[in-house]
Amino acid sequence: MQKENVKNELDSDVVIKVEGLHKKFCRNLRRSMFYGCLDVTRDMFGISRDRGKLRRDEFFALENVSFEVKKGEAFGIIGQNGSGKTTLLRIINGIFPPDRGKISVRGRIGALIAVGAGFHPHMTGRENIYLNGTILGMTKKEINDKFREIIDFADIGEFIDAPVSTYSSGMTVRLGFAIAIHSNSEILLADEVLAVGDLNFALKCYRKIAEYRGKGGAIILISHNMHMIRHLCQKVVWIQNGKMINTGDVLEMCNKYEEVSLNKDYEENNISDNAKILNFDDSFKISSVDFLDSKDSKTNKFISGEPLKIRINFQSKRSINNPIFSISLLDSEGNIIFESYSKIGEIGSLLSEGTVEFLTEKLSIRPNIYDCSISLAEGELLNKIEWHERAYKVVFDNKNNLEINQGIIFPYPQWILKNKIK
Known part of the structure; x- marks a missing residue:
């Protein structure tokens, strides 16, 4: 003492x-x-x-x-x-x-x-x-x-x-x-x-x-x-x-x-504590968002380095021409870890009910709990129709024994020595 x-x-x-x-x-x-x-x-x-x-x-x-x-x-x-x-x-x-x-x-x-x-x-x-x-x-x-x-x-x-x-x-x-x-x-x-x-x-x-x-x-x-x-x-x-x-x-x-x-900290509920859902057009609504693993099973817990699929279900009372969907993952401090946009003309017009899927075959990021933001814009990114800001919680685990370092991304590197031939 x-x-x-x-x-x-x-x-x-x-x-x-x-x-x-x-x-x-x-x-x-x-x-x-x-x-x-x-x-x-x-x-x-x-x-x-x-x-x-x-x-x-x-x-x-x-x-x-x-x-x-x-x-x-x-x-x-x-x-x-x-x-x-x-x-x-x-x-x-x-x-x-x-x-x-x-x-x-x-x-x-x-x-x-x-x-x-x-x-x-x-x-x-x-x-x-x-x-x-x-x-x-x-x-x-x-x-x-x-x-x-x-x-x-x-x-x-x-x-x-x-x-x-x-x-x-x-x-x-x-x-x-x-x-x-x-x-x-x-x-x-x-x-x-x-x-x-x-x-x-x-x-x-x-x-x-x-x-x-x-x-x-x-x-x-x-x-x-x-x-x-x-x-x-x-x-x-x-x-x-x-x-x-x-x-x-x-x-x-x-x-x-x-x-x-x-x-x-992991919970089955994938709604983030930071969720903010904004709708700027009553004629359109994202009815639900599902996160799916490599077996198409619904989950919000993924293995780093394995496929990630996000299924966006929507309802629209009018034709949405040139839709632009965006998806981003953010860490607890609000830093954007990953972001992707659909290109104009890549999806086609949205009408009535439907589903848009985002798929990446290998998302290798540091094991952590991230917030996911999803939005829809028409014609240009600033013309937002609906924005789910940090609305979903996504967990990445490390069960593939990826080498943990100080970075955020795991690029699956190889180190090769090539000696000069004298």
Whole structure:
């Protein structure tokens, strides 16, 4: 039940060591306050108590978590919402004490655990550099020496002299990350902070993190973005319901996590949570949409690399000339992974009732849950008749043992060495 800054207990290259960590909370506020007063009183009088025992309404947010982080290492923490990831970072940062177990830390910690944490909303960005830098353990001289680098890296222009309360979340992240990465800390803790930044800033952060690690700095990163984890981290710990499922190589752990998440989140109902159905012409209606596998069986779960058929059933009270159907698959962040349009004249006119089928013989994309959008336009794409925006949920699994990499598409590559003939 210790959180220590130590030097002698750790190996020379280890900066954080977590051993048998437990943390419990109470669901009931009044009972939680009573337990707190009781525990403080017992500690004052030296009365021992069993910290590993759960009392009424208590639960373990973290249970028996152990790992270590070395110098120059980027260490990822993955797991679903509510699994205890942020709690773990807060314990490492000294915000919460552990109930059981031990955390040994060597070096100064810079933390980005929440957007805007450590900022005063009514102070300017310039003033908050000094405030937040001091919180991170920097001296005034250190802040002065790094001041221009912080402002240049944040790149928020004239807003540096505006109150932080006027900042967007992206601007706040820019300033917070700029301070933390220039804080002369040996350890950086980051919790989903890059999720709200733009692409250019994210790339700049990647380069700065690589430079930081090259100088021996260690990073612990929490993210639901597996691409980011694969790109930045060397090792990963997977936490689920407060318990450590496993720890190890980043590619192996991320692939396994995605596979388990797919099986857990999959439901037979193929209606997406993001569904939005818009009809701009009462004379036409898409009556139903069916997703079919290679055996023409209805399903919304497919094997990556196998055929996909989408059957669109419609009813039309007038002739739709030059119809253009479109189909697109989008990931959870709204990025278009795949898109296809029918060509003008390819289908013919639509009248009365009928069915249009889309077929691809091999759609090899990363195992994941995607949203599917389907639309019909007449004559040109902007002339929409009906649009089912992210209306259907499609799941792609990996049972063909495709090689998992950081990309989205699997092109079935072959690598061939052809030596020059001398």
